[in-house]
Amino acid sequence: MTKTSLTTRQSISGLLFSLPSGLLLVTLYALPMLCLFLLAFTDYEMGNVVIKWVGFANFNQILKDPVFSRSLWNTLIYVAMVVPISIVGGLLIAVLVHARTKTRSFYEVIYFLPVTSTLIAMATVWQFLLHPKLGPINSILKLLGLPAQNFLGDPTLMIATLAAIGIWQLIGFNMILFLTGLSSIPKEIYEAAAIDGVTNPVDRFFKVTLPMLGPTTLFVLVTSSITGFKVFDTVAVLTQGRNQSEVLLYDIYLEGFTYAKMGYASVLTLVFLLIIVGLSAWQASHMDKKVHYA
Amino acid sequence: MHPNFHQKFTQVPYNMGMKSQQALKIDSVVKSYGDVRVLDSVSLEVHPGEFISLVGPSGCGKSTLLRIIAGLEAQDVGSVSIGNSSVDELMPKERDVAMVFQNYALYPHMTVQQNISLPLEMSQLSWMQRLFFVGNFFSKTKLIKDTIANDVLEICKSLGLENLLKRKPAQLSGGQRQRVALARAMIRNPAVFLMDEPLSNLDAKLRIHLRNELVELHKRLKATFVYVTHDQSEAMTMSDRIAVMDSGKILQIGTPNELYTSPDSLKVAQFIGTPQINLFELTDAKDGSHFWGSATSPLNLNKKSTAALALRPEHLIVEAHRLPTCDVQSSAVISRLEDHGSEILLHLAIDGYANELFITRIPNLGHQDGFRPGERINVGFKLDTALFFDAQGRRSV
Amino acid sequence: MTWRFVNNICLKLAAHSVLFLGGLFMVLPFIWMLVTSVRPPHEIFEGSLLPWPQEFYGWGHYQAALLNVPLVRFMLNGVLICSVILLVQICVAVPAAYALAKLHFFGDKALWIGTLAALSIPIQVTALPIYIGLATAGLLNTYFAITLPFFLSVFAIFLLRQAFKTFPDEIIHAARLDGMHEFEIIWRIVLPSYKSTLAAFAVFSVVAHWNDLYWPMIVISETRLAPPPLGMMFFANAESGSDYGALMAGATLLTMPLVLVFLLARRRFIEGLTMSGK
DSSP states (O other), X not given: OBHHHHXXXXXXXXXXXXXXXXXXXXXXXXXXXXXXXXXXXBOOOTTOSSOOBOTTHHHHHXXXXXXXXXXXXXXXHHHHHHHHHHHHHHHHHHHHHHHOSSSHHHHHHHHHHHHHSOHHHXXXXXXXXXXXXXXXXXXXXXXXXXXXXXXXXXXHHHHHHHHHHHHHHHHHHHHHHXXXXXXXXXXXXXXXXHHTTOOSHHHHIIIIIHHHTHHHHHHHHHHHHHHHHTOXXXXXXXXXXXXXXXXXXXXXXXXXXXXXXXXXXXXXXXXXHHHHHHHHHHHHHHHHHHOOOO | OOTTHHHHTOOOGGGGSOSOSOSEEEEEEEEEETTEEEEEEXXXXXXXXXXXXXXXXXXXXXXXXXXXXXXXXXXXXEXXXXXXXXXXXXXXXXGTEEXXXXXXXXXXXXXXXXXXXXXXXXXXXXXHHHSTTGGGGSTTHHHXXXXXXXXXXXXXXXXXXXXXXXXXXXXXXXXXXXXXXXXXXXXXXXXXXXXXXXXXXXXXXXXXXXXXXXXXXXXXXXXXEEEEESOHHHHHHHOSEEEEEETTEEEEEEOHHHHHHSOSBHHHXXXXXXXXXXXXXXXXXXXXXXXXXXXXXXXXXXXXXXXEEEEOGGGSBXXXXXXGGOSEEEEEEEEEEEEOSSEEEEEEEETTOTTOOEEEEEEOOSOOTTOOTTOEEEEEEOGGGOEEEOTTSBBOO | OXXXXXXXXXXXXXXXXXXXXXXXXXXXXXXXXXXXXXXXXXXXXXXXXXXXXXXXXXXXXXXXXXXXXXXXXXXXXXXXXXXXHHXXXXXXXXXXXXXXXHOOXXXXXXXXXXXXXXXXXXXXXHHHHHHHHHHHTTOOSSHHHHHGGGSOOHHHHHHHHHHHTTSOHHHHHHHHHTTOOHHHIIIIIIGGXXXXXXXXXXXXXXXXXXXXXXHHHXXXXXXXXXXXXXXXXXXXXXXXXXXXXXXXXXXXHHHHHHHHHHHHSHHHHHXXXXXXXX
């Protein structure tokens, strides 16, 4: 077959097959990103007829905005609580479950249930559980002689409570990821370690298991962090940001879709984007270093 | 084999081999991948009903040539004709060729029956009739599908596959898969069968068995086979003609006997034949005469430029009763023996050729007592059995 | 009794206690949700701690929930939205993944790089501009608006392209030789070998979009279009925390579908949700 007609045929097929995704890529990712960058330099509000260029005014405003700094701070605290606990917890549970034989499936199901559930619905359940008067948790506290807590109203407790719910949903997910990682560690390594004198389970864990879980841990770390920064649902349903409990995404939602200050919200979104992309990039760059040959 | 098989599948006139002089013609085909020239002006004519092999070491371009014939790849320069008409502008399906791939290329999720009927479905059903589930509602679909099923069954019976129709490729052995791939090719009744190392993934015994079956099949179908292999003994035993390729060029085309006894070049001589041909560099005396190793008498050659002499193992004579017939003799030490049952191979260190071992073969008639490792014996050959090559590896006659 | 034996038992006991307590923490909300949904109102008001109702209240709460809020509508919306999204995602991603894996064409590198880049951009980032676009076009409060941003799943393209790359070229050559056009080859020859990958992705997509709150919350304000999470939020706001019985019943109904599918197809479900781990 002549070179041009065969390769042209394949080229045309390739182009046609990729056309829908290419178009969608432009309209749903490239163009919006461009708009985002441009909007950040304007004072556009939904419904405005005229768009005014304001340079770096929005960026300056961010630095002075108490709501933004509070929401960023809250988000950071939330992540700082959720990520370590859900990773360590997930790992611990995974190690324990991995060793079970008969009850393994049972525990897998139990721990994964929260992941499958609709967070909004479960958040409402948590709301009930944590209710100052009607909730069982406070009832138990009363029984123990402790004062009832306003988990979702008290500013000092709110973020921690949200973090607890976040951990509740994340542990099962991390557990599964760690289980997969644990299953891929070849048994021979443990045997070799045993010959080298590593018999104590604690030693085995820190000297063999943990290092072999390097790539998995890295992955879990990044995905948990990204999930943490994306916290929104629980805030939207349980606190609506009152009593100074805003988080980053909720702030964006308020500014952009409630107050309709698109220009300002764009800058906030860029901050959010920076964090997310930063985390992904960090993961990508560290992937090869931590890869262990099988 | 169904007696009406051939009549049933006759749609293409030139399949009977009467109407045209060539079944396949390749004219000055060139193909490069980037800077690498994989095929360098290759030309070849294949006669109808012929079994021709393309042989050569890995990377010589034979598989690429096959794919170009099939239309799966496009040549840069040159043309391909099947029958008497050029097929360069035709899609693979329109070229009336069928191909058997090295790894069989069976559709993994389809049964044997579905695999074999697919080519016919493609040619006899329109795309609407082929639509999953919906296509069955068209009127002719059922009729066509039943006819196809019958044809598939006949082909399977001729290849011994009739009990495997419902199995999937993963449930078949290597030999069975190979036969399914063959059936899929046969059912199209093509003008040319193209085979890309179809036996190289099988174990030795199965390979020999299927080799015979393929030759039988060729005789039965009287079709044109173009067969690619890197195994020269396979090509030698199966083909009517062989085309030896190396580095994108065809070195020589000929019958197995022609290639064996009369190779054009050193490369061909060394590639064809097991064990490999013995190669002797000739020492020149100042007067232009040549000596074979440390033989005392010079070779009487009327050839102009001769750098080397090659001898097939069976022409290197060591048996006492045959030595007197030799034109040239020398002395050698036996390095080791290879006992192949029916024959014995002797590895010899011949005087004047240090650091090299040469091989001779003698039939195992039970009296090789004189041949033990370490023994010194006489060796010789007849001049008319020797092949002479010049410094560029070309044969001088 | 050796020290080793006692040690082992203690360890096992400790392990089981940890697992059990943790498991309790995991399951508590579910149990409480179920229990409260069939508990009579006065028990709820008393803040009863019993993990079962003293009196079986029957389906009263469920009736209340279904009557006050169009729960069935929410779930039907969920089914519709998730199905449409999944269908479009597959139709867009499969050919593109095949082209990227097996064909050479102008712009293939650009498309691949674009896909990889878009992998780390979540909907929350592109929401703002897309919303402005839809609002300006007057397309808010439509099913189209809810589903549009998800028509392209770069994750699907990534996943399938990696999968398709492992498919032997020879088989595609054989199919071409048999006369198949590329389009037919994609769906009839290549994709059937990757049914499990597709199934796992389907789980991933359906769960993600069934549970999505952010985007629907932005483009939908009418109850009749709300998918389950948004519907739940409307419900919770409407109830403003008074009728917990009905709320729990509502939560049960909305969560049940996914949980049931999970229990029935555990392996597939887990595979799908943790796909990003592979």
